[in-house]
Amino acid sequence: MTKKPTQAALPTATRASAKGPAGSVEAPASNRATRAAERRAAIVEAAMEEFIARGFAATRLDDIAKRAGVAKGTIYLHFKDKESMFEELVRIVIVPVVARLTTLPPPAGSVRDLIEAFAGNFLKEVIGTKRGDLVRLIVAEGPRFPSVADFYYREVVSRGIAAMRALIELGIARGEIREKDLARYPQILVAPAMIAVIWQSLFARHAPLDAQDMLRVHLDLIFGERRTT
Template sequence: MTMRDPKPAQRGGPAKQRRRTASPQAEAKPRRRKSGAAAEPDASGDGAQAPSRRAAKSAQRRAAIVAAGLQEFVARGYTATRLDDVARRAGVAKGTIYLYFKDKEALFQELIRSALVPVVTRIAPQPGEGQSARALFEQFVQTFVREIVETERADVLRLVLAEGARFPALAEFHYREVVLRALGAIEQLIRYGIARGEIHHTVLAKFPQLVAAPALMAVIWQGLFSKHAPLDAAEMLRAHLDIIFDQRGTT
């Protein structure tokens, strides 16, 4: 009977196997990050705030461009204004402007949209229960003088009046975004006054431009003639309301 050779012992023996087995201390030892490797994301949440900071910075840059555009348009007029000058005044590169506005016309439209449209939407108060139409028109006058006549918004209006005929697209944009809204609000107040019996000239509902005309005159006068003949726009507009409401003026 042939005897089989005993199973050969594993190479290295038990002692060598023990040397190959990692010790618990070695497994617990943290691995060192290679030099230049990217750090792991911070779980503190600071990274989540970065987009909001970038958005705020972008909004500030956009506002600076719009403000610089207003100053340049007022100083030079629409035709002579160059985006190079706007960029220089805003403290940005010219290419930065194109990140927000495709051209000069788009920048001017933003001036109209940001400077005038918000005022128009709140300039005509909504009638309250039992509130007189005269009181509502008084609020209209106060808001118009405070928010437009006495601010840089009047410069935007004067720019449209001066440049609109040569740039029909700008005039059309202003008409759609500002004029239609303003006349619609004025007509609503006129009809409210007629319904209450406070306004007897019903033709004013057909031609709200007659009510708005002195407000536009105040803007033009302040820009052209105020140095020669100062105008109290609020007093003039209240006198106009006396005529509309068939009331004797108190001034």
């Protein structure tokens, strides 16, 4: 009597069901492998949102499962445990971003144009989006997940810094940038953008920030006033 092995369970309709809380109607998904991949993607997506909203410790796997429209056990078919799930998640989300960024845009025009295009892209893709919150999440959890911080430094930060430095050196060589020491601290070039990301997720309600315009002013500082053409 104590045990009531799963029996009643769902009467029927496990097949076309999916009418779970997930909401979005899953595509037919012909074969098993495809379905599995879809579920995995759903878990990743759901987990990302929960982790961003609550942080690592406060996130419940039950909530992730519910949001993904999946049973809790399913999560463990795809990830070893909560911790390694979090670590893997960051990789999964970041890798494609890095891939896109390393696809450098056409190196035409002035250095300022290059940087402006790059920054504009960054603002559009990161600020106020899921990706921006991910940055904040990494700042938040980094110290407790050295492997995540390491990964992020290796894959994103060090590369970004190197790329910015190259750009700055080009600008100096071309005479567009006067402050030669800037090449030693590419962080300065990027700082306002990072601050904008953090600002938006913390203080947007108090004082929204026009990141695009702020960036323009910052670039004016580095390149000198833009001549209106």
